Amino acid sequence: MTRDREATGERILAAAAALFAEHGYDQVTVRMIASAAGANVALVNRYFGSKANLFATVLITASTVTAAIEGDPGRMPARLAEHVAHRLRTGASEPLVRMLDRAGTSPEIRAVLAARVEAGLVDAISARLPGPQARERALLATVIILGAGSLRRLLGPDGLHDADPAVLEARLETAFRACLAPPGG
Amino acid sequence: MTRDREATGERILAAAAALFAEHGYDQVTVRMIASAAGANVALVNRYFGSKANLFATVLITASTVTAAIEGDPGRMPARLAEHVAHRLRTGASEPLVRMLDRAGTSPEIRAVLAARVEAGLVDAISARLPGPQARERALLATVIILGAGSLRRLLGPDGLHDADPAVLEARLETAFRACLAPPGG
DNA sequence: TTTTCAAGTATACGCTTGTTTACTCTGGTG
DNA sequence: CACCAGAGTAAACAAGCGTATACTTGAAAA
Numbered sequence: 001m002t003r004d005r006e007a008t009g010e011r012i013l014a015a016a017a018a019l020f021a022e023h024g025y026d027q028v029t030v031r032m033i034a035s036a037a038g039a040n041v042a043l044v045n046r047y048f049g050s051k052a053n054l055f056a057t058v059l060i061t062a063s064t065v066t067a068a069i070e071g072d073p074g075r076m077p078a079r080l081a082e083h084v085a086h087r088l089r090t091g092a093s094e095p096l097v098r099m100l101d102r103a104g105t106s107p108e109i110r111a112v113l114a115a116r117v118e119a120g121l122v123d124a125i126s127a128r129l130p131g132p133q134a135r136e137r138a139l140l141a142t143v144i145i146l147g148a149g150s151l152r153r154l155l156g157p158d159g160l161h162d163a164d165p166a167v168l169e170a171r172l173e174t175a176f177r178a179c180l181a182p183p184g185g
Numbered sequence: 186m187t188r189d190r191e192a193t194g195e196r197i198l199a200a201a202a203a204l205f206a207e208h209g210y211d212q213v214t215v216r217m218i219a220s221a222a223g224a225n226v227a228l229v230n231r232y233f234g235s236k237a238n239l240f241a242t243v244l245i246t247a248s249t250v251t252a253a254i255e256g257d258p259g260r261m262p263a264r265l266a267e268h269v270a271h272r273l274r275t276g277a278s279e280p281l282v283r284m285l286d287r288a289g290t291s292p293e294i295r296a297v298l299a300a301r302v303e304a305g306l307v308d309a310i311s312a313r314l315p316g317p318q319a320r321e322r323a324l325l326a327t328v329i330i331l332g333a334g335s336l337r338r339l340l341g342p343d344g345l346h347d348a349d350p351a352v353l354e355a356r357l358e359t360a361f362r363a364c365l366a367p368p369g370g
Numbered sequence: 371t372t373t374t375c376a377a378g379t380a381t382a383c384g385c386t387t388g389t390t391t392a393c394t395c396t397g398g399t400g
Numbered sequence: 401c402a403c404c405a406g407a408g409t410a411a412a413c414a415a416g417c418g419t420a421t422a423c424t425t426g427a428a429a430a
Contacts, residue, residue: 106212146335163321172363175364
């Protein structure tokens with residue numbers, strides 16, 4: 001066994017990211033992470049301080065829907081609709097939403113997640129919205145993004161598996177547009 | 186202490202309902218329930234078999250958004266919008282959504298919740314939708330309902346606390362209408 | 371009053387959790 | 401080669417969980 005602290009740390013981080021996204025914070029134990037990473041249990045706490053801190057570290061690197069948020073703000077509803085529709089139909093999960101959704105109820109974990117959602121979704125969206133009440137509108141769009149994650153996880157992809165993608169996207173785009181449109185427009 | 190099995194059982198049930206809605210399944214222990222009900226720990230399992238079974242029993246009696254779902258289907262989007270807007274602004278939580286949202290990740294618990302959401306939301310809505318693809322449309326509306334619960338719990342009511350209720354409702358109504366409208370309409 | 375049975379109690383079992391401690395091993399350095 | 405900082409390990413810790421057991425108590429029936 002080659003002894004390489006950095007490599008081991010990254011194996012732990014990668015294993016934790018995969019497991020947290022798959023099963024959620026509560027359901028994942030440090031022993032699971034260590035086992036998946038091929039490392040000893042003690043190293044998880046040794047290198048990351050605590051499970052909660054490891055989770056926070058994972059969250060920083062977790063990808064978000066930024067691809068759908070960035071770009072021409074006018075087409076953001078369409079991109080978000082496509083993103084959400086794809087997730088609803090296929091079951092491919094946005095890691096951040098998934099972790100959020102599967103996160104436990106521990107207050108500190110929720111706080112970490114809330115901060116991440118604020119930064120990665122609400123702030124990212126509202127920063128690109130022209131006009132007043134940008135945050136309020138961004139929050140409404142976040143409702144749909146989060147709700148899609150909840151629904152999919154709860155009921156599985158079965159419900160919308162063979163829905164017409166075009167119709168689904170059209171509905172969602174209208175919904176997103178209603179959320180995001182400037183007031184009075 | 187008056188000895189009354191039925192009354193004790195109901196005290197346990199009521200305490201469990203309140204605690205599950207407040208903190209979620211995972212975060213509530215049978216000891217907390219027993220303590221809040223003024224009953225002994227052992228009675229919880231004695232009367233309800235298991236914690237999971239108690240949760241299932243609580244769910245059956247948990248109220249839902251039925252008031253907003255029932256009535257003239259044409260005005261369902263408006264009623265749902267009002268319901269969700271009210272929750273988003275004030276923080277008043279629908280018990281079922283709250284429990285769902287705060288539920289843990291245990292598969293059996295999720296299954297119980299999924300069944301309840303299917304019956305109380307998806308089926309209830311789709312049964313009142315004229316036209317084809319009723320279930321698909323009901324699922325999209327459920328996305329918003331669940332998402333509102335997620336967002337509110339995660340970020341608190343601060344974000345939309347002082348948003349204009351009328352504007353909020355109007356946006357949500359349009360969104361709900363986009364989800365629920367018959368195809369091709 | 372005495373009997374009796376279920377309601378209620380105290381306690382501990384078995385297990386899992388995150389975390390820590392004390393140890394062993396290894397590879398690079400003098 | 402001898403050495404040693406540090407990577408990796410094994411084992412146990414304390415705490416908390418759901419649950420089961422064996423016991424005590426109280427009120428209604430005889």
